[in-house]
Amino acid sequence: MTTKLIAERGFWGLSMQDVADGCGLTVPGMLHHVGSKDSLLVAVLEHRDEQDATSLAEQLGVPVHQLWTEGAPRVTLPQICSALVRRNAGQPEIVRLFAVLEAESLAPGHPAHDYFRARQRRILTTMSALAEGHVPDPRALAGQVVALMDGLQILWLREPETIDLITAWEAAAGRLFAGLFR
Template structure:
């Protein structure tokens, strides 16, 4: 949107959703370091001070995007599995298949996550602590689900994470030549025996 164009007032929740959507797209295209608050503001029909009113800072904006993604994925996974969460009674392979199907339906979000996860390896990245904590939480959750499935549940959990991450990168590089869901199922046959 051009800066001279009239601005539209939206309800707070709708505006926040718009900000998160525009930011998600821009980070997926450029990475966090390539993200301009002006570009986000322009994409939402806001001024930069108006944008900052909603998110506080560029770091706050990034964390809002990540928190939103986690919440949406959690809701979708719960709905897909028909459970109240990832309890010990849920089948690990079924959980993984649901995650892969979800990710296959949202390449922009997967791209955003892959870019940020790689960028945040730098300790000074604003999402560094988020990804360290998230990795520990995911490993713990998958390890719990792998208990009883494997005599080395943490090792299986690490292999699941590595396999998913690797297949997603291949799919993002060649979306027309890689069917994420099909490749996951083939690999899962080997992984889960």
């Protein structure tokens, strides 16, 4: 419920009364559980990350606690990206939520500013590590992957009837990763 409201309205348009009503609580009762509107937002984002990690681990056949662990059964950058895109294609509301909040949080005063900054650094570091030994500049490739994924998702969200996210990703990834991961 909260995820849907944030995806539709963004953080600034989110009404705590609407969230409380959707949960069957009063606003004071809800605030007792989450502390503040800012805390609610971070909890929603962290929950999304946990769900994504569980789904990725299942898709890739890796225990969730080993998904990003050094020395664990490793998957390639193309495999992880493909799994992410397949997951996102099945949850447009969540992708919309993420896109709206990520854009809103570019403002330093946004309550998710630090969350998204840390998340971006973590993603780029992880993707760079997966690209090590395959390209001369793993960090640059990681940035290109993120930009491509985010851009394709925006196109898909605007035109879901004409753009197949998975097909668009696989075509672009085929060119981006050509000859790099064997």
